[in-house]
Amino acid sequence: MSRFVRDMEVIFWEEPIEIGPKETSYLKVREAEGVANLRIVVPHLPEGMPEDAREATLKRLLDAHLSTIKGRLVSWYYTPMMLPFSRHIEADAVVFDAMDELSKFKFAPTKLLDLEQELIDKADVVFTGGSSLFEAKKDRHRSVHCFPSSVDRTHFAKARAQMFDPADQEDLSRPRLGFYGVVDERFDIELLDRVAAMRPNWSFVMVGPVVKISEDELPRRHNICYLGGKTYEQLPAYLSGWDVALMPFAMNESTQFISPTKTPEYLAGGKPVVSTPIKDVVRHYGHLQGVQIASTPEEFVAGCEKALELSRNPESGWLAEADLMLSATSWDTTQARMAGLIAEVLGEPAATRSSALLVAAE
Incomplete structure (x- = not known):
């Protein structure tokens, strides 16, 4: 993401942090240290909120934050669990970056598989963080691309x-x-x-x-x-x-x-x-x-x-x-290839500074 900021504003939306049960929900927004144009947003929600109220609050906070964004919007998901409060967003391009088979993890939510299929159906392009993941997902979407881990x-x-x-x-x-x-x-x-x-x-x-x-x-x-x-x-x-x-x-x-x-x-x-x-x-x-x-x-x-x-x-x-x-492995090369695929979805030769990238990470 520190490379995408060269061409567009990046908003890194993290999973919520719980606060006191009687406190008011809010967003903590900060600029990434040492990386210009990368904003980290962390929702803070009262502990013990029912799931429906939690999702409604996250949706409200997200909409309020995105109201400040002008120009084209790219939604980038690392996890389907961010979909319930963000599925209504009308993004110009949707990326699902599958870094792990999350459904195989301990304590994985029962609804994860259904949400993953919904996200795959919604996505314009799917990236996988390795060859095994690519093989598992290549037949589930028309545009799946393998990006094995690179290194700085x-x-x-x-x-x-x-x-x-x-x-x-x-x-x-x-x-x-x-x-x-x-x-x-x-x-x-x-x-x-x-x-x-x-x-x-x-x-x-x-x-x-x-x-x-x-x-x-x-x-x-x-x-x-x-x-x-x-x-x-x-x-x-x-x-x-x-x-x-x-x-x-x-x-x-x-x-x-x-x-x-x-x-x-x-x-x-x-x-x-x-x-x-x-x-x-x-x-x-x-x-x-x-x-x-x-x-x-x-x-x-x-x-x-x-x-x-x-x-x-x-x-x-x-x-x-x-x-x-x-020597053949570079995050610069990986990012350039990813940016090219997103540009194809947007129908433009490259992302412009007026574009914003919303990264849903957990």
């Missing part, structure tokens, strides 16, 4: 230099094997526990919030460290202090269609990767020396041993091989 190489390449270790990581012993991302039902807790038990002299660094699972479920060992959520800007510093990057995803319904952005980010940071056999990871990166694929705890440990050897020998060619592949 300059940002993550900072990890290749010797950066100052964050305070909560600097005292951890080596070797360090790390993961960043949401720790939820997609994360293989048992695998982490088994691998940490098999290699008690390794430090396992988990960076990210724990969501939809209880922290009591997490394995607790002296060599597993949970550092909590960090900002995007902080990630290279943590990555710089690792020897190997991990993707211990569970092989279940929730990971059937994922295409982790972490893979190219870890490689851009100069770290070899060990992953469970996620379909899109195997398909796009499994041939690289710097990416080890492992199904069992024993295989995962063996993969980590190989990755540790690679991390000590970047001159062996694995990093150059990864860089060659990453």
Whole structure:
């Protein structure tokens, strides 16, 4: 979205935050830090509102905010759950950007599948965040396009230099094997526990919030460290202090269609990767020396041993091989292709500054 602002105003509409039950609903609007022309809008709603009142209030807040927008409007949905209060909007183009198969996630709303079909029917164009998702949705719409995860190489390449270790990581012993991302039902807790038990002299660094699972479920060992959520800007510093990057995803319904952005980010940071056999990871990166694929705890440990050897020998060619592949990956290219498809829907050669992009994110 930081690239779309070059051509149009972007309004990033986030999921509501609950406030006191007797407080009045309102919108908190702020400009994105360091990105001109990108506005972040967060509804604040009283807790305990019935669903129909909640949707009516969101609709009213949305209409009031959009009344200030002039020119053409593009609605961009990351989730069908934003549709109930926004389906009435008469946008000049509607984009459904399917980043995950949300219906497979834990606690997915029962109405999600029906809303997704409604959104697909409403959309002018559908984007998918990986090959597996593309295959699942390509026959459900006339214009479906695959956009596998890209990477900001300059940002993550900072990890290749010797950066100052964050305070909560600097005292951890080596070797360090790390993961960043949401720790939820997609994360293989048992695998982490088994691998940490098999290699008690390794430090396992988990960076990210724990969501939809209880922290009591997490394995607790002296060599597993949970550092909590960090900002995007902080990630290279943590990555710089690792020897190997991990993707211990569970092989279940929730990971059937994922295409982790972490893979190219870890490689851009100069770290070899060990992953469970996620379909899109195997398909796009499994041939690289710097990416080890492992199904069992024993295989995962063996993969980590190989990755540790690679991390000590970047001159062996694995990093150059990864860089060659990453050279064809760019968010600028991805955004340009997406913008071209939207321009076709709008019937104009390119989006103009008088256009606005409403992004519904959750």
